[in-house]
Amino acid sequence: MARQATDAVVEDEAASKPELSMQRLRxxxxxxxxxxxxxAALFQLIWGWYPVVMAFGISxxxxxxxxxxxxxxxxxxxxxxxxxxxxxxxRVTFIYATLSIxxxxxxxxIIAIFLTELPPRLMxxxxxxxxxxxxxxxxxxxxxxxxxxxxxxxxxxxxxxxxIPYQAFLNDPNLVLFWLVFPSIVVIxxxxxxxxxxxxxxxxxxxxxxxxxxxxxxxxxxxxxxxxPRLRPIIxxxxxxxxxQGLQEYAWPQIMTGGEPEGASRTxxxxxxxxxxxxxYSDATALAIYLFITIFIIIVALRIFVKEDPDA
Amino acid sequence: MVLFPKVGRKxxxxxxxxxxxxxxxxxxxxxxxxxxxxxxxxxITPAAETLSTTPTLWTFHPTLAAWKLIFQWTANTGQGALIxxxxxxxxxxxxxxxxxxxxxxLIVSIPIVSMAAYATSKLLRGPLARWTFMYFIAxxxxxxxxxxLPSLLLVNFFPFALPYGSIPNLPGTYQPxxxxxxxxxxxxxxIPGIFNAYNYLIFKGYFDTIPNSILQAxxxxxxxxxxxxxxxxxxxxxxxxxxIAWIQFSAVWDSFLWPQLVIQSNSKAPTSxxxxxxxNDFVNSGIMDRATALxxxxxxxxxxxxxxxxxxxxxxxxxxxxxxxxxxxxxREYLLRGVRIQGLx
Numbered sequence: 001m002a003r004q005a006t007d008a009v010v011e012d013e014a015a016s017k018p019e020l021s022m023q024r025l026r027x028x029x030x031x032x033x034x035x036x037x038x039x040a041a042l043f044q045l046i047w048g049w050y051p052v053v054m055a056f057g058i059s060x061x062x063x064x065x066x067x068x069x070x071x072x073x074x075x076x077x078x079x080x081x082x083x084x085x086x087x088x089x090x091r092v093t094f095i096y097a098t099l100s101i102x103x104x105x106x107x108x109x110i111i112a113i114f115l116t117e118l119p120p121r122l123m124x125x126x127x128x129x130x131x132x133x134x135x136x137x138x139x140x141x142x143x144x145x146x147x148x149x150x151x152x153x154x155x156x157x158x159x160x161x162x163x164i165p166y167q168a169f170l171n172d173p174n175l176v177l178f179w180l181v182f183p184s185i186v187v188i189x190x191x192x193x194x195x196x197x198x199x200x201x202x203x204x205x206x207x208x209x210x211x212x213x214x215x216x217x218x219x220x221x222x223x224x225x226x227x228x229p230r231l232r233p234i235i236x237x238x239x240x241x242x243x244x245q246g247l248q249e250y251a252w253p254q255i256m257t258g259g260e261p262e263g264a265s266r267t268x269x270x271x272x273x274x275x276x277x278x279x280x281y282s283d284a285t286a287l288a289i290y291l292f293i294t295i296f297i298i299i300v301a302l303r304i305f306v307k308e309d310p311d312a
Numbered sequence: 313m314v315l316f317p318k319v320g321r322k323x324x325x326x327x328x329x330x331x332x333x334x335x336x337x338x339x340x341x342x343x344x345x346x347x348x349x350x351x352x353x354x355x356i357t358p359a360a361e362t363l364s365t366t367p368t369l370w371t372f373h374p375t376l377a378a379w380k381l382i383f384q385w386t387a388n389t390g391q392g393a394l395i396x397x398x399x400x401x402x403x404x405x406x407x408x409x410x411x412x413x414x415x416x417x418l419i420v421s422i423p424i425v426s427m428a429a430y431a432t433s434k435l436l437r438g439p440l441a442r443w444t445f446m447y448f449i450a451x452x453x454x455x456x457x458x459x460x461l462p463s464l465l466l467v468n469f470f471p472f473a474l475p476y477g478s479i480p481n482l483p484g485t486y487q488p489x490x491x492x493x494x495x496x497x498x499x500x501x502x503i504p505g506i507f508n509a510y511n512y513l514i515f516k517g518y519f520d521t522i523p524n525s526i527l528q529a530x531x532x533x534x535x536x537x538x539x540x541x542x543x544x545x546x547x548x549x550x551x552x553x554x555x556i557a558w559i560q561f562s563a564v565w566d567s568f569l570w571p572q573l574v575i576q577s578n579s580k581a582p583t584s585x586x587x588x589x590x591x592n593d594f595v596n597s598g599i600m601d602r603a604t605a606l607x608x609x610x611x612x613x614x615x616x617x618x619x620x621x622x623x624x625x626x627x628x629x630x631x632x633x634x635x636x637x638x639x640x641x642x643x644r645e646y647l648l649r650g651v652r653i654q655g656l657x
Contacts, residue, residue, distance in 0.1 A: 032537045033435045037444065040428030043507035046471075048451040051462035054473035058462065067477045111340065114333055117315055122334075128644070129341045133636045134348060136566045137584045138629030141591060142347045145354065145362075145622050153350075153367045160366070187347055188340045192559060209314040219329070222315050248457050251568040255588055269457050269569070276461055276573065281475055288458040295455055 055285045063281035076282035077290075086287060088263050089271040090294075092177065096253070096267060097246035099181045105242065108190040109235065112197035113227050115190075127198075130190055140255040143183050147256075170257050173264040180253055180265060193238050197231055204230050236306055243302075244295055351626045351633075355379065359621035378623035382631075403586070407631070410582040413498045414564045414635075418557060421506045426553070429515035430541055434527060445516070452509045464573050467500045468493050500574040501582075505564060511556050518552045519545070554646035561639045566632075587628055594625065 059076055061069040080086055115123055115130065146153045147169045158164045169179050190197070204226065212222050228235075250269040253259070259266035268291055275284035320326050349369075354362060355378055357371040382403070432444050451459075462473040469491040472479050479488045494500050522545065530540045546553075568584045575581050 029435075029537055033431055036427045036431035036435065036537070039424045040448070040507055040512070041444075043424070043503075044448055044451070044509075047463065047466075047504045048459075048507060048509070051459035051466060051473055052451060052454050054462040054465075055458045058474070061478075063475050064477045065475050069475065069478045111337070113315075114337055117313060117333065118337075119313065126337060126341060130337075130344060131640075132345065132348070133562060133633070133640045135562075135629065135633040135636050137568070137587055138351060138633045139347060141587065141625050141629040142350050144591065144595070145625070146350070151363050151367060156367050187344055189344050195555070206314055210318070213317055213319075218317075219315050227315075244455060248455055251566075255568070255591075258592070269460075272457055272460065273569070273573070276464065281461055281465075284461045285458070288455070288460065291457050292455055296453070 055288060059282055059285035059289055061282055063285075065279045065281070069282075072282070076286040080283050080286045080290065083283075085263060085266075085271060086268075086290075089266055089268045092263070092265060093247055093249070093267045096177050096180065096249060096265075097243065099177060100184065100246050100249075101239070101242050103181060104184045105239065107188055108194045109197055109228075109231065111188065111190050112194045112201060113223055115194075116198055116201045131194070136251065137255070139183070140252065144256060147179065170265075171261055173261045176257060176261065176265045180256060196234050196238065200231055200234055201227060236302075240299055240302060243298060247291065247295055247298075351629050355623050355626040355630060357623050359623055362622040378621075378627050381620060382624050382627045403583075403628075405579060406581055406583045406586040409498060409580060410565060410584070411635070413501045413582060414561060416498075417502050417505050417564050418560055420502070421508060421511070421560065422553065422557060424506060425508060425511050426515045426549075426556075427541065429512050430519050430545060433516050433519035434522070434524070434545075435537060448507075448512050449509050452513070460569075460573065463504055464495075467495050467504070467574055470494065495574050496576045496580055498580055501564075501567070501571055504570070508560065511560060514556060515552060518549060522548065550649065551647045554643040558639055558643035562636050565636060583628075583632055587625075587632065590628070591625060594620070 058069075060071060060073060062072045062075065063069050111130070115126060118126065149155055149167075149169060149171060152169070154169060155167065158167050168175075170176055172179070208226050209222055212226060217225065248269050249267050250273070253265045253267055254270055254273075257265045259270055268287065272284055272287050272291075275281075275287060316326060316330060353370060356374040356376060358373050358375050358377065361368075361371055361373070428448065432441055432448070436444060465475060466473040469476065469479060470493065472489065472491060479491065481488055494503075526544065527540060530544050535543075566584055567582075568588070571582050571585055572588075575585060578586075
């Protein structure tokens with residue numbers, strides 16, 4: 001009995017010793033963990049959260065540049081709502097985003113599926129060529145050259161080769177948005193999205209395809225029932241990302257046309273930039289918050305209508 | 313090869329379909345490389361030919377005049393793109409600015425973001441981990457347009473994201489709080505870009521896939537968490553670092569909206585702004601009509617007189633693309649090397 005008691009006491013001591021050093025280890029680790037996090041947390045606080053909160057704050061004042069601001073409630077929101085150029089900017093942005101996503105979203109998926117089909121060596125070479133990067137700024141130089149109404153290549157094709165009357169291309173108020181999207185249709189490229197698709201496709205076990213083939217599935221049926229469902233979560237994420245970026249398009253229309261002709265290609269963020277240049281700060285933040293609400297509604301609607309993947 | 317039927321592979325129909333697919337892919341590659349081709353060919357075309365109304369896809373009089381012009385131009389002071397209101401700079405200044413802002417952003421941002429993602433993924437537990445994750449990515453829901461103006465005000469009147477009139481006074485006096493302004497410096501581009509929530513999300517997604525057993529084994533062997541990160545997790549994650557470095561380099565090198573807001577003088581402008589201004593000046597100067605060009609600035613006069621045309625702009629475009637190209641090749645090497653190491657597991 002006594003022996004059992006001493007055994008128990010010895011066991012207790014042995015058990016508590018690692019306990020103590022574990023505590024000391026945990027305390028030292030906790031400081032280290034916070035060191036990992038603090039720089040990022042600080043930058044996120046100052047440049048992520050603080051501007052968002054202040055945007056809301058500024059939009060409810062009249063944001064005088066020199067004199068102190070006064071709280072004006074929803075006056076900026078009403079003024080932005082009534083601005084006809086804002087309505088035009090929203091219309092332009094919606095059409096541009098719809099064209100851009102509708103016409104350029106599907107092809108990278110098909111290209112990624114085809115590329116994964118190839119034998120490894122051919123795939124490596126074609127991948128290098130397909131993913132070869134070009135600077136977006138250099139792209140604007142090239143396409144402004146090609147779109148020139150007097151000596152551009154596209155004008156030559158339409159008037160000489162196709163014998164269609166003189167096209168105003170980027171100066172045409174009705175078609176300018178189509179011409180802005182046209183380069184991304186013609187110059188096919190999978191882009192970073194294509195990388196994500198290919199990575200996901202390489203994770204599909206061969207046995208799925210072989211089983212489908214035994215069942216009698218053809219080429220397209222295999223794609224529809226195996227590849228596409230596997231890509232579905234990535235497609236949804238990239239679609240949402242594409243919508244958010246498309247509705248905030250700035251650099252491409254600004255460099256190509258600068259909003260000509262007469263606002264026919266002026267997107268919301270381009271008009272926001274004009275507001276900032278003219279020091280209409282409260283209108284700028286109100287417009288940005290209208291954009292935020294719009295994007296929010298679209299994303300929520302997308303989430304409701306696109307059902308959750310039952311197999312995920 | 314999984315989509316094609318295994319059994320009838322030598323049949324004519326299947327072989328035709330296979331070659332059709334390969335053919336389509338190769339044709340697509342041609343359309344993808346078309347802009348490159350235009351850039352290179354136009355840069356060696358003589359200036360008069362670039363403006364001719366019957367454009368050709370090849371030139372019979374290749375000349376390196378545009379290249380010489382650009383490089384001479386970059387060496388002379390007093391000639392270069394103009395941002396209205398400040399003196400022009402030689403072009404290498406713009407390239408140096410772009411290079412500086414991109415490399416500093418990458419060097420500072422990637423360690424900070426990846427270590428925070430690692431901590432959220434592996435070092436924290438339970439509700440604290442979830443709240444930290446939310447703290448870092450909840451701002452993704454807000455489009456960047458909302459933060460444009462407050463960030464600009466913050467750069468102008470750090471630490472207040474308010475217009476000048478609203479800055480509160482020092483308590484008890486009529487003096488406004490002292491503010492620091494770093495507008496019109498490259499730091500105004502670098503500092504807001506350090507924490508990038510998209511990169512954080514990708515890093516965290518990857519670190520989540522590392523099995524905990526590896527880390528627990530490392531902890532038993534002792535050593536600080538930082539050493540575990542440096543010696544074990546980081547070599548395993550090189551592909552992700554390569555992809556993030558590539559994406560962020562392209563994004564910052566070509567960034568246009570934010571530099572346009574914060575940079576006001578030529579000596580701090582990156583190449584994206586300089587090329588934009590130059591191209592606009594060039595197109596608006598009406599190449600066909602030299603008379604209206606008289607109303608434009610001396611630098612543009614000198615440039616046009618020495619023969620600047622689209623071929624020179626294409627040279628600039630090639631110089632703009634070259635660093636992205638180099639980083640692409642480098643990152644592809646690291647990406648493949650990392651994937652190969654993981655394959656040996």
